[in-house]
Amino acid sequence: MKTIYLDNNATTQVAPEVLEEILPYFHDLYGNPSSAHSFGGQVGKKIRESREQVAAFLGAEPEEIIFTSCGSESDNTAVMSALATQGGKRHVVTSRVEHPAIKSLGAHLANRGYRVTEIPVSGDGHLDMDRYEKSLTPDTAIVSLMWANNETGVLFPVEKAAILARQRGLLFHTDAVQVVGKMPVDMKKSPIDMLSLSGHKIHAPKGIGVLYVRRGTKFSPFLIGGHQERGRRGGTENTAGIIGMGKTCELAALRMEDENTRVKGLRDKLEEGILSKVPSCRVNGDRLNRIPNTTNISFESVEGEAILLMMDEFGICASSGSACTSGSLQPSHVLRAMGVPFTMAHGSIRFSLSVYNTEEEIDLVLEKVPEIIERLRSFSPYWKAGERVCASV
Amino acid sequence: MWEYTKKVKEHFLNPRNVGELEDPDGVAEVGSMACGDALKLTIKVDEGGKITDAKFQTFGCASAIASASALTEMIKGKTIKEAEKLTNQDIAAFLGGLPKEKMHCSVLGRQALEKAIANYRGIPQKEEEGKIVCECFGVTDQEIERAIRENNLTTVEEVTNYTKAGGGCENCHDSIREIIERLRTEKRPVTKPRLSNIQKIKMIEETIDREIRPSLKHDGGDIELIDVIGDRVLVATRGTCAVCTASEQTLKNFVEIKLKELVWPDLVVEEVAA
Numbered sequence: 001m002k003t004i005y006l007d008n009n010a011t012t013q014v015a016p017e018v019l020e021e022i023l024p025y026f027h028d029l030y031g032n033p034s035s036a037h038s039f040g041g042q043v044g045k046k047i048r049e050s051r052e053q054v055a056a057f058l059g060a061e062p063e064e065i066i067f068t069s070c071g072s073e074s075d076n077t078a079v080m081s082a083l084a085t086q087g088g089k090r091h092v093v094t095s096r097v098e099h100p101a102i103k104s105l106g107a108h109l110a111n112r113g114y115r116v117t118e119i120p121v122s123g124d125g126h127l128d129m130d131r132y133e134k135s136l137t138p139d140t141a142i143v144s145l146m147w148a149n150n151e152t153g154v155l156f157p158v159e160k161a162a163i164l165a166r167q168r169g170l171l172f173h174t175d176a177v178q179v180v181g182k183m184p185v186d187m188k189k190s191p192i193d194m195l196s197l198s199g200h201k202i203h204a205p206k207g208i209g210v211l212y213v214r215r216g217t218k219f220s221p222f223l224i225g226g227h228q229e230r231g232r233r234g235g236t237e238n239t240a241g242i243i244g245m246g247k248t249c250e251l252a253a254l255r256m257e258d259e260n261t262r263v264k265g266l267r268d269k270l271e272e273g274i275l276s277k278v279p280s281c282r283v284n285g286d287r288l289n290r291i292p293n294t295t296n297i298s299f300e301s302v303e304g305e306a307i308l309l310m311m312d313e314f315g316i317c318a319s320s321g322s323a324c325t326s327g328s329l330q331p332s333h334v335l336r337a338m339g340v341p342f343t344m345a346h347g348s349i350r351f352s353l354s355v356y357n358t359e360e361e362i363d364l365v366l367e368k369v370p371e372i373i374e375r376l377r378s379f380s381p382y383w384k385a386g387e388r389v390c391a392s393v
Numbered sequence: 394m395w396e397y398t399k400k401v402k403e404h405f406l407n408p409r410n411v412g413e414l415e416d417p418d419g420v421a422e423v424g425s426m427a428c429g430d431a432l433k434l435t436i437k438v439d440e441g442g443k444i445t446d447a448k449f450q451t452f453g454c455a456s457a458i459a460s461a462s463a464l465t466e467m468i469k470g471k472t473i474k475e476a477e478k479l480t481n482q483d484i485a486a487f488l489g490g491l492p493k494e495k496m497h498c499s500v501l502g503r504q505a506l507e508k509a510i511a512n513y514r515g516i517p518q519k520e521e522e523g524k525i526v527c528e529c530f531g532v533t534d535q536e537i538e539r540a541i542r543e544n545n546l547t548t549v550e551e552v553t554n555y556t557k558a559g560g561g562c563e564n565c566h567d568s569i570r571e572i573i574e575r576l577r578t579e580k581r582p583v584t585k586p587r588l589s590n591i592q593k594i595k596m597i598e599e600t601i602d603r604e605i606r607p608s609l610k611h612d613g614g615d616i617e618l619i620d621v622i623g624d625r626v627l628v629a630t631r632g633t634c635a636v637c638t639a640s641e642q643t644l645k646n647f648v649e650i651k652l653k654e655l656v657w658p659d660l661v662v663e664e665v666a667a
Contacts, residue, residue, distance in 0.1 A: 382431070
């Protein structure tokens, strides 16, 4: 059975070009980039090139790029650095729909006496800018807002939010893990001070992340060790990961167009197809202001894990915001923050595409999903065929 | 992804007895859409008190659907008297086991069966007995106590797995802990028979194997029992535990607590180099 992978916001396949580029660094070129000999030095040179590739892709300077182990490390580093370098400040501003890398860190800080403000969102997932602006105080050490939401794909106006922070002299960080590679990012023109990205969401291997730190920003390392990353992140470099990150950024620049035309077209076809074929379903989040690869659809009266498992029988991979999927007993905090009713939140499915998806795959999903929903609804005590009206928007 | 048994998957993909019986002799509706799972059970009972047919409708995850399907298969052909002896453990066992986080699916099945039998007997639907402990999922102290007794639950996490209580805002965790503690002291015999040294060592080894090692292994660690001197349990750490700075806490807060609880309350765990 062929796998139809529509879970690219969870992770992506390593691009064949990236794999080819990094393989020699596991065996033939295994030197330590910090070594004095030329065997290690050649790897050091390659890492410098990768740093330049990443910087070029983000419109940044190479010394503004810090390689980390993942998006979560980048997020943690940014926030903890802001707190460490501004010792007196005890306030952090974030949103109610952040990735756990920020959300759980916020809870952790709140337990340690910091004040954490989580800005609410509207029903379609937009940040409450009024509340945001009012939350900024001289005691605010850092604002951390995600650029695009991993569950719904909805974009926050982070550059506008960053200007408001900058006007007050406050640091601004964004978790851009779901945006990079899908929307253009140019740090030269941006008011954002720090930005996190993750390799495995954009066809590099797992275990590599990047934190962009604007030149002149006070910084305190999160991982203390050797002189690597100019003393800003200790630990021997993940050489293959870093080289993969450089290569993937080069590819992403070339694929951005495809991402915003063909992939977006496939996403729209999938979404329109489901909405027209399946009664009583709806899209969660603003459909216009979104990254091009993501759709989050709720099916009334059925539960998400059951949908996922039935799709799994056909090799279709996606995610759900239902409680049962995560092991917690409550549905996704993102959907709850948006006020999605429980009846809908339990039956939510996120499809996230990549440049590797094809029209045939979408056609097969459009054939199977309506059958699956109909079958599960036939088990459900809440579903009486024909009695519900279409609630789609 | 949950690790379901083949039987759970099979009952999920091909559930038996889906639907609603016409003119049922017993009806039950348990759970709610807000809670994430709900079950409607209808049964037919003949004059001899035998369940001749059962059908269900479930809103819920794979294990909720499979548990309901299993329940209907298990009760068909049984007398009411036989059926009312079924426990949630029986439902889980029929399916070859459920992931521990999903045990509440089997509890939902047992609740539905009880309610359907009460309905058949013409016992009017009572208001929920007991007082609500978990506001998020509407779970009462009586339901929690019953789950603890029937399944020997010892932690808040386990109570959540079986009843959902405490799975939302977590404000009721202290109350759940109090109930566990109260039942534990009720249960504990006044005097525990003295263990012989050999019995003690055997029980400690068994407890390490069954209750402790799997959790440690999960993080790449392990412990080895070196000796038992009186109530002192001497262990050596292995794997990641041997280099972990938190291993002392693990020994005190996890290993020792488990051994005290399951073997002998006076045991003290000490780490030795070996």
